[in-house]
Amino acid sequence: FDMNESKALLMLKLRQNGVSNPEILKSIETIDRSSFISKNFLSRSLEDIPLPIECGQTISQPSLVAFMIQQLEIPYRSKVLEIGTGSGYQTAILSRLSLRVYSIERYKKLVDMAKIRLANLNISNVIILLMDGFFGYSLQAPFDRIILTAAVEEIPNLLIGQLKVGGIMIIPVGLSNQKQSLLKVVKTEKGLDIKELMSVRFVQMKEGLVRI
Ligand code: SAH
Numbered sequence: 001f002d003m004n005e006s007k008a009l010l011m012l013k014l015r016q017n018g019v020s021n022p023e024i025l026k027s028i029e030t031i032d033r034s035s036f037i038s039k040n041f042l043s044r045s046l047e048d049i050p051l052p053i054e055c056g057q058t059i060s061q062p063s064l065v066a067f068m069i070q071q072l073e074i075p076y077r078s079k080v081l082e083i084g085t086g087s088g089y090q091t092a093i094l095s096r097l098s099l100r101v102y103s104i105e106r107y108k109k110l111v112d113m114a115k116i117r118l119a120n121l122n123i124s125n126v127i128i129l130l131m132d133g134f135f136g137y138s139l140q141a142p143f144d145r146i147i148l149t150a151a152v153e154e155i156p157n158l159l160i161g162q163l164k165v166g167g168i169m170i171i172p173v174g175l176s177n178q179k180q181s182l183l184k185v186v187k188t189e190k191g192l193d194i195k196e197l198m199s200v201r202f203v204q205m206k207e208g209l210v211r212i
Pocket of ligand 1: 059105134
């Protein structure tokens with residue numbers, strides 16, 4: 001098992017999947033996914049697959065993380081809201097492209113672990129919050145960009161309210177175990193421009209906190 005070869009394969013696959021943004025490619029290349037994964041799955045950290053993490057959640061597939069972040073079209077010096085920190089892997093990639101990232105997670109254990117992982121990588125422009133993502137983060141609103149990594153049944157109005165005009169939201173929408181669509185929502189003066197990007201399968205967003 002050759003680490004460099006696996007990484008080269010992953011990078012090739014990202015390019016084949018249309019990920020061309022050099023900053024995103026560089027971030028995926030330099031941020032070690034293995035530090036976000038539990039020991040049992042370490043050997044598979046460079047494979048382009050989702051993997052189980054603590055609390056019954058999953059770390060997303062690297063190519064999907066890269067695609068979603070590319071679709072966010074993050075402008076220079078942006079304030080980004082991420083809902084569903086999970087392992088913190090996508091948060092780490094976002095941190096390289098943003099001025100500041102606010103990331104919300106409902107499991108205390110995942111919040112604590114992600115904080116440690118990001119600190120170990122010397123990432124200091126991220127704030128991870130134990131909160132229910134359905135409420136967003138009004139204290140820092142409005143945001144330039146909002147990204148959700150758990151699926152909702154419909155686009156939450158409250159979160160649209162926390163997005164700047166001209167801002168973009170990437171959001172999986174659909175019912176559990178049914179077809180979900182990854183949507184790109186652009187907030188304009190007149191309303192929302194909504195584009196369907198692809199079919200996806202994310203965990204469903206759930207209400208309330210889990211404090212253990
Ligand atoms: N992008 C993450 C994967 C996250 S999986 C990674 O790279 O690891 C989706 C996450 O959304 C899970 O951790 C889940 O606990 C979280 N989540 C679900 N409902 C939520 C809510 N209401 N508020 C905040 N986080 C939520």
